[in-house]
Amino acid sequence: MEQPALRVIDACKTYDRSDHAALLPTSFEVARGEFVSLVGPSGCGKSTLLGMIAGLLTPDAGTIEALGRPVTGPGDGRAIVFQDAALFPWLTVLHNVEYGLRAHKVPKAERRERVEDALRLVHLDHVADKYPYELSGGMRQRASIARALVMRPEILLMDEPFSALDAQTRTILSDELQRIWLETRPAVVFVTHNLIEAAFLSDTVHLLSSGPGRIVKTYDIDIPRPRDEADPALLELRHDMLDRLRAEVDDAAERRAQVAEVSAL
């Protein structure tokens, strides 16, 4: 059996001083080349989970294996795209994309070639010499995706990459991401609170609920690609996920009410 790209085994995190949401022991796998989304309301621990996979947070217990090796820090075949693009404001788009290659001491000629390829892939070759502040939000996020892809990651981690964009840009970039993923085929872990976005992009969607965070349901989506965001099957799926989430929120509210009652006794 082929080794999965990512294996999360009973990883959990309790509240600490930082603002990371708590997460009950959680397990799932991501196959090579698979697109997996973690969806849920804020506080469900989806970003916490992604941070642990990225190697930026340490789980309290449990293990995370990427490409068969335990995760001990960032990098090592994993690249990450943040919500606010997090481009280096003092570098041009080109030098931003080149940064990781420089850090890895890739020779100059190869660097230039790979940067050009990555920029062409996200359709940013015409603004290579612009600074981040000269770009729109959507273009900044494209640059950020290029900066991750230039590392040729086997696992691409995306933390609500489109949530700061307007609805139109978001739709366009979702489409673009599908195309880019079909061309480059990394395994993707995509965190979002947008159900339709998750359903549109993913092979597998893990629905998380809060208080404390845990996976409540997993959806396998085998609609053929390339997909259309207006596909009725996707809308139906979204409906189902929404119902499930509503039920969870009601349950959580009820549990909290019960706890309040009990502690009032």
Place this chain on the structure above:
Amino acid sequence: MSTAAGDGTGGGTGERPGTAARAAGAVAMDLFRKSWFVILILVVWWLISATGLVDPYKLPAPGDVLSTLGTLFTERALLDDLGATLLRLVEGWAIGVVAGVLLGILTGGSRFLEDGIRPVIAGLQAVPTIAFLPLAILWFGFNGTAVLAITAFGTFKPMALATYGAMHQISPTLMMAGKALGARGLFMQRTLIFPAIVPALVTGLKMGWSFAWRALMAAEIVVTGAAGLGGVLELGREIGAIDVVMAVILVILVVGIVTEQLFFTRLERWVNQRWGLVGAR
């Protein structure tokens, strides 16, 4: 972007004749608003000395100070003193800046090092730099080197503190992005931490410059052997030439304003633009 004219009042070139006149009026008004108090001081000064209210040995007339200034430049080669002082200022400041920023960057990444070193520098910063002059004279001699050392030290303290402060304000996401891309150690300090703190450091540079300027003047007044404005100031006091003292103060004032306006304001504007702190975001 680089028009240095009146800030905010840069009136467009109007199509109608009245617009240009109104723009010129606005510029004049702006100029007046910013200079009326200076003019008032000069007038009061002139009145006091013209009416003989105060002995001219205590307060010479503005005109006399101006003519003394001319004489100082032509006959006593004040330009050489000004040059010597400026050179010492730039040297001392540059040494202090490099040392302060290096110390901040190299030790600011470690809580152990920063927690040990930072309070000591903050403590030293509470002591006026000039208090260390006797020490510097004992170490380096009664000469320009002691003055230079004091100037550098006066810059070093605020620069190191500014660097620590700036490092705490680097966006955590930016640091995470760098780490995730494989930046480590010296590469990270050089390519991420240093550029990330530059905008905050520019403010520090300005502060460092004013601390350097103060320390330098105080030290030069004491260590009068070498050429320098402070020496001329002290000489003026010795021979009781108040016009000389006031002329030199005028030069010091002008140097301060010119460096502030010509250098730091432009540097700040350039950095803010290049780092994208204006406009978007």
